[in-house]
Each structure stands twice: as structure tokens, then as C-alpha cells.
Amino acid sequence: MIKIYICSPYRADTPEGIQANERKAKRYCKIACKAGYIPIAPHLYFTRFLKDSKPDERELGMQIGIELLKECKELWACGDHISEGMRAELKVAIANQIPVRFFFNDTELEEKLKGGSER
Numbered sequence: 001m002i003k004i005y006i007c008s009p010y011r012a013d014t015p016e017g018i019q020a021n022e023r024k025a026k027r028y029c030k031i032a033c034k035a036g037y038i039p040i041a042p043h044l045y046f047t048r049f050l051k052d053s054k055p056d057e058r059e060l061g062m063q064i065g066i067e068l069l070k071e072c073k074e075l076w077a078c079g080d081h082i083s084e085g086m087r088a089e090l091k092v093a094i095a096n097q098i099p100v101r102f103f104f105n106d107t108e109l110e111e112k113l114k115g116g117s118e119r
Helices: 015-034 042-048 055-069 084-095 106-113
Strands: 002-007 037-040 074-078 100-103
Touching: 002 015, 002 084, 015 037, 015 042, 015 074, 015 106, 042 055, 055 084, 074 084, 074 106, 084 100, 100 106
Parallel strands: 002 037, 002 074, 074 100
Antiparallel strands: none
16 A cells, blocks of 8 residues: 655644634545545644644654655645645655646545545
């Protein structure tokens, strides 16, 4: 199975906005799993024990996430806008020649992945 990095917004102006972003990221991961990929979504995992609102903990989470990104075959940028964190991840992917795919919503992601992964 191919490891892919799920890159989507986490931060938001309200707790409800963050929850909505988490739901979207979970949906992207579920779609990827069902298509035969291993999704890596650090913003869903590290935010369970590192506070995104604390700059030093956010930076640590981003650094660890970048290391995971370097082990992935592709980065999938998901959502209708590119956040600050996503921009940093995209720069690393490009610098490391990791292919980037853009998906504007979960419906588009599902449509493009029909037929499974490219094992």
C-alpha cells in the first residue's frame, strides 16, 4: 500500500471551525483508505497531545509532520483554500520532489480515486 500525506486546513477562528476541519480531514483519510492508500494526517494525530494554539508545540508538530511527509509517495492537498501550514507542507513536498495532487472537496477526491490505488 502507498503512503500519502493528507494536507488540509486545521486552524480556524472558532472551535466549531476546527471541528469542521477535523471532520473533513477524517473524511479525506477514510476515502483514501477505502481506495487502498495509507493516509498520513499529522494534524489529526499530533493535535491530540500538542496544542496548536501554543507556538512552540505547533512548531514541533509541524516539524514532526514534515518528517512524515518525506516518507510519503504523494501529498494530497485537500479543501477549498491553502492555509499557512499547508503552504509550508507544499513547499517541502516540492523541494523534495514529492508529487502533489489537489482535491477541492471529498466528492472530487472520491471521483478521482474510483478504481483504487495505483499500486
